[in-house]
Amino acid sequence: MPSNKVQSIKEELKEKIMQSEDAVFKELHTKEKYIEALYIKTISDETVIQDYVVKPFFEIATAETFLAYLQSHPKVKPFESEEQTLEELIRGVAVLFYQDFIFIFDSKVDRNNSVLDTTVETTIQGPQSGLSESLPTNLGLIRHRYPETTLNVESTTIGEISKTKVMILHDEKLVDQDVLRRVKEFLDEVDIQMFQTGEQLLDLIKKSNRALFPVMLVTERPDRVAVNLAAGKVVLLVSGSSFAVILPTVMKDFMASMEDIYQTYWVSIFLQVLRYVGFVTSLILPGLYVAVTSYNPELFRFQLALSIAGSRSAVPYPSFVEVVIMLFMMELLTEASIRLPKAIGPTATTVGGLILGQAATEAGLVSNIMIIIVSAVAISNFVVPINAFSFSVRIVKYIILALATCFGLVGVVLGFFMFLAYMVKLDSFGQPFLTLVQTKSTKE
Amino acid sequence: MKTLVKWRLIVISLSAVLLLNGCGFKDIDKRLFVVSIGIDKARNSTKKYLVSLKFAIPGGKNKANDFFIVTEKADSMAEAVRAIKTKVDKEIDFSHAKVFVFSEEMVKLTDNAGVYYWLARRRDIQEIAWVAIGTPTAMDVLKVKPKSEQLPSNALFLSLGKDGSETPYIISEFYFDMKKRLIERGLDPFLPIIEAKKDLLEVNTVGLFNKSKLILNLSQEETKILNHIMNRENKSALWVKTGNIKFIVNTTKIKTKYKIITLKGKQPFIKVSVKVNGTIEETTAKITNEKLSRYEKAAEKRLKKQIKGVLVKIQKANVDPIGFGLRYRSRHFNNNDWEEWQRIYPHLVFKVDTKVKISDTGLIE
Known part of the structure; x- marks a missing residue:
C-alpha cells in the first residue's frame, strides 16, 4: 500500500477516534524499525498488546523478521477497508501501522467469561453450572457438550444501536430446514434498538402475534442446550447474556425439567404427573372455588360445605371479590419477593404470607378456606419449571375465574376449553404447541 | 377504525354478560x-x-x-x-x-x-x-x-x-x-x-x-333374613341351637341365588339357594374341628327354616320387595306376563337349599 494512503487512513482513523479519552495512539521506536498502534484501552487487553506486539518488537532485531512475525501471527488480520477497521476498533482490536502495512490485531478483552452457577433452573442432581456472559465461552461450553462435526454455527447481529452479535446453532443433520428458515426470517424482521438478551425475543415475537404463551424457551443450562440440539432444535446465543434461546418450543418442553433425565424412570414419571396436576390446579382452583361455593355447593361433602359456610359467614363480600382480593395480594407478594434484595426477601414473604393471611382471616375479610386455596394456587404455580410459562399461566387463571363468576361450573369448563382451544391454535415456528412427540426431520 | 368498532362490540357484550350474574349466584x-x-x-x-x-x-x-x-x-x-x-x-x-x-x-x-x-x-x-x-x-x-x-x-x-x-x-x-x-x-x-x-x-x-x-x-330377625336374601350385607351372624348346644356363626360371606321354575302342568316353585361362609364366634359347649360338618348341617337346617318363614310371610302379604315378579317378567315374553304372575305368586312354593361352610372354630386347638 502506498505510504501516503496509509498516512491518510491513519489520520482519518485518529480523527474519528481520538476525541474519546480512552483512545490510545502509541509510537514505538528502535534503531531499525518504527511501529504505531491505535486502540481503545478500556475494551482492549493491554497485556496482550504488551506480550505479542511490544515485547517481540524490541526482541526481534531486523525489520523484515518482525514483518514476517506480524504476518504469521494468528491474532493478526490484514487491513480490508476503512469502515470495517473502524467497526472493529470500537469492539476492542488494535490497529497497527508498520512500514507501509496496516494490521488489525485482535486484543479484545473478554471480561465476562466466568461460568455462572444455575440460579433460575436449579436441579438437585446433574450439572450445576450454567452459561457465562461471554459468547465465545458459551460456544465453547456447548461445543464441549456437543462434539459433533455437524454442529453448524452462523452469526448475525440484532439491534440498531447495540449491534449485538447473535449466534445461530443447529445440528445440520437433525434440524428441520423449514423451522430454520422461519427462525432466520424472524431474526431478520426483529426491529429493535438495544438488544441485550434473548428474553427480549419473547416479547418481540409476542408483538407480532400477541401470543399469551411463550413459544421459545430461554435457558441458562448448557446441558439443556445440548439435549435440545440433539433433538433437532435451533439455539440462539446472544453476546453478553448468560441465557440461550431454544426454538421451537412446545408445551412439553415448558413442563420438562432437566432433572427428568437425571432421575430414574418412575420418579421422573411421577414428577411429570405432579407438574401437570399442579399446572391444572393453579389454573382452575380459584374459578372452581367460586363456582362451587356460589353456584353448586352440593359438590362438596356435607361436612366441608358446612365448614366453608361457617368460615365464610363473617366475610362481607361475595366469594369472587374474596378470591380476587387474595389473589391480588398473592401476586403482589410474588412480585415483591422477586424485586427485593435477597437479604430481606424472606422477611417480606413471612410478613406477607403468614401475618397478612392470619390477620385477614381474623379480621373476617377472607375465609380460612380461601387462604388454603390461594396458597395452593401459588405453590402449584411454581411447580411449572420454566418461569416464562408459569407467568402466562398466572394470567389465564383470572380468565377462568371471571368465567366461573359469571357462569358457575359451566364457566370453569368453558374457560378450560377456551384455554385448550387457544393452545391448539398456537404454534412455535411451525410446530403445534401441544405436540407430544417431536418428530425428527424426515430428510436425512 | 374497523378494529376499534370490533373491540367496542366485544367490550360492550362482555360487560353485558357481567350484568347477568344475578341469576344463579348465591354465596x-x-x-x-x-x-x-x-x-x-x-x-x-x-x-x-x-x-x-x-x-x-x-x-x-x-x-x-x-x-x-x-x-x-x-x-x-x-x-x-x-x-x-x-x-x-x-x-x-x-x-x-x-x-x-x-x-x-x-x-x-x-x-x-x-x-x-x-x-x-x-x-x-x-x-x-x-x-x-x-x-x-x-x-x-x-x-x-x-x-x-x-x-x-x-x-x-x-x-x-x-x-x-x-x-x-x-x-x-x-x-x-x-x-x-x-x-x-x-x-x-x-x-x-x-x-x-x-x-x-x-x-x-x-x-x-x-x-x-x-x-x-318385619321383626328384627326377619329383617336380617331379608337382608341375606337380598345380598345386601355379608357381615352377619347365625344363631343355631342343636341339642343343648347353642352356637353362633359369624358370617364372612352370604350369597343367595334364586330361580323361578314354571313347568307345564306342575306347580310353579322358586328354588332359592343360599351359600354362607363363616367361623364360630361363640358357643355354649366345645366344638372341635372334626365335628364341624355336624354343626354345619344344623346351621343349614336352621337357616333354611328361617328363610322359608320370611319368604312365606312376604308372600302371604302379597308384596314383593325381592323382585320375584320382575324376574319372572324378564324371563317371559307374553303380553299378559304381569297378570300371569299375579295369578301364580300366591300359590308359589319355595324350595330353599342352604349350604353353610364353617371354616374354623375360631380357636387354635
Whole structure:
C-alpha cells in the first residue's frame, strides 16, 4: 500500500477516534524499525498488546523478521477497508501501522467469561453450572457438550444501536430446514434498538402475534442446550447474556425439567404427573372455588360445605371479590419477593404470607378456606419449571375465574376449553404447541 | 377504525354478560342447608301433612352439631316449603338433604304420590338421599341428637350408609331406588324403620310396601333374613341351637341365588339357594374341628327354616320387595306376563337349599 494512503487512513482513523479519552495512539521506536498502534484501552487487553506486539518488537532485531512475525501471527488480520477497521476498533482490536502495512490485531478483552452457577433452573442432581456472559465461552461450553462435526454455527447481529452479535446453532443433520428458515426470517424482521438478551425475543415475537404463551424457551443450562440440539432444535446465543434461546418450543418442553433425565424412570414419571396436576390446579382452583361455593355447593361433602359456610359467614363480600382480593395480594407478594434484595426477601414473604393471611382471616375479610386455596394456587404455580410459562399461566387463571363468576361450573369448563382451544391454535415456528412427540426431520 | 368498532362490540357484550350474574349466584353463607326432611300426618288440622325441615347451622369448631327444625302444616310439599321460606332468613338449599323420613301414619295413607315425586322434581334434591320410616313420628326422629354425632343428622347418614356401622339389621333404601319400586310391576318398595329413643336412633326393622302403601312390618330377625336374601350385607351372624348346644356363626360371606321354575302342568316353585361362609364366634359347649360338618348341617337346617318363614310371610302379604315378579317378567315374553304372575305368586312354593361352610372354630386347638 502506498505510504501516503496509509498516512491518510491513519489520520482519518485518529480523527474519528481520538476525541474519546480512552483512545490510545502509541509510537514505538528502535534503531531499525518504527511501529504505531491505535486502540481503545478500556475494551482492549493491554497485556496482550504488551506480550505479542511490544515485547517481540524490541526482541526481534531486523525489520523484515518482525514483518514476517506480524504476518504469521494468528491474532493478526490484514487491513480490508476503512469502515470495517473502524467497526472493529470500537469492539476492542488494535490497529497497527508498520512500514507501509496496516494490521488489525485482535486484543479484545473478554471480561465476562466466568461460568455462572444455575440460579433460575436449579436441579438437585446433574450439572450445576450454567452459561457465562461471554459468547465465545458459551460456544465453547456447548461445543464441549456437543462434539459433533455437524454442529453448524452462523452469526448475525440484532439491534440498531447495540449491534449485538447473535449466534445461530443447529445440528445440520437433525434440524428441520423449514423451522430454520422461519427462525432466520424472524431474526431478520426483529426491529429493535438495544438488544441485550434473548428474553427480549419473547416479547418481540409476542408483538407480532400477541401470543399469551411463550413459544421459545430461554435457558441458562448448557446441558439443556445440548439435549435440545440433539433433538433437532435451533439455539440462539446472544453476546453478553448468560441465557440461550431454544426454538421451537412446545408445551412439553415448558413442563420438562432437566432433572427428568437425571432421575430414574418412575420418579421422573411421577414428577411429570405432579407438574401437570399442579399446572391444572393453579389454573382452575380459584374459578372452581367460586363456582362451587356460589353456584353448586352440593359438590362438596356435607361436612366441608358446612365448614366453608361457617368460615365464610363473617366475610362481607361475595366469594369472587374474596378470591380476587387474595389473589391480588398473592401476586403482589410474588412480585415483591422477586424485586427485593435477597437479604430481606424472606422477611417480606413471612410478613406477607403468614401475618397478612392470619390477620385477614381474623379480621373476617377472607375465609380460612380461601387462604388454603390461594396458597395452593401459588405453590402449584411454581411447580411449572420454566418461569416464562408459569407467568402466562398466572394470567389465564383470572380468565377462568371471571368465567366461573359469571357462569358457575359451566364457566370453569368453558374457560378450560377456551384455554385448550387457544393452545391448539398456537404454534412455535411451525410446530403445534401441544405436540407430544417431536418428530425428527424426515430428510436425512 | 374497523378494529376499534370490533373491540367496542366485544367490550360492550362482555360487560353485558357481567350484568347477568344475578341469576344463579348465591354465596354458600347465604344458604341454609336442609340436612333431613320429615313428613308426618298433620294432627288436629284440616291440612294433610306436617312437614319439618332440619337445618344445619354452620359454625366453627366450637358450635358443631347445631341445628333447628322448622315445621309447617300444608297439603303439599311445595306449599310447605314456600311457607317455611317465609320463616327463615336465608335461601333454603336442599342439595345436602340426604335423609327423608316419613311417619308410619303418613305412609299408611294412600295418595302420597305428590310428596314422593316432589322429591324427584326438585332439581336441587339429590336422588342418592336415603328414605326411611320414622316412629313414633318423623319429627321425633329429626329431633334426636345422639351424643356421638358431630354434625346435624350425621348419625343417620352414617347408620344408613355403608360409611359407618355395618349391620344386617339395617336395610337402607335410596330414594332413586324407591322411585323405581313405586312404579315397577313386580318390585315393591320397602323402607327401614327408624325408632327415636331418648338419645339414640334405633334402626333394625323394615317396613314393606304394596307400592305406595305400608303393608307389613318385619321383626328384627326377619329383617336380617331379608337382608341375606337380598345380598345386601355379608357381615352377619347365625344363631343355631342343636341339642343343648347353642352356637353362633359369624358370617364372612352370604350369597343367595334364586330361580323361578314354571313347568307345564306342575306347580310353579322358586328354588332359592343360599351359600354362607363363616367361623364360630361363640358357643355354649366345645366344638372341635372334626365335628364341624355336624354343626354345619344344623346351621343349614336352621337357616333354611328361617328363610322359608320370611319368604312365606312376604308372600302371604302379597308384596314383593325381592323382585320375584320382575324376574319372572324378564324371563317371559307374553303380553299378559304381569297378570300371569299375579295369578301364580300366591300359590308359589319355595324350595330353599342352604349350604353353610364353617371354616374354623375360631380357636387354635
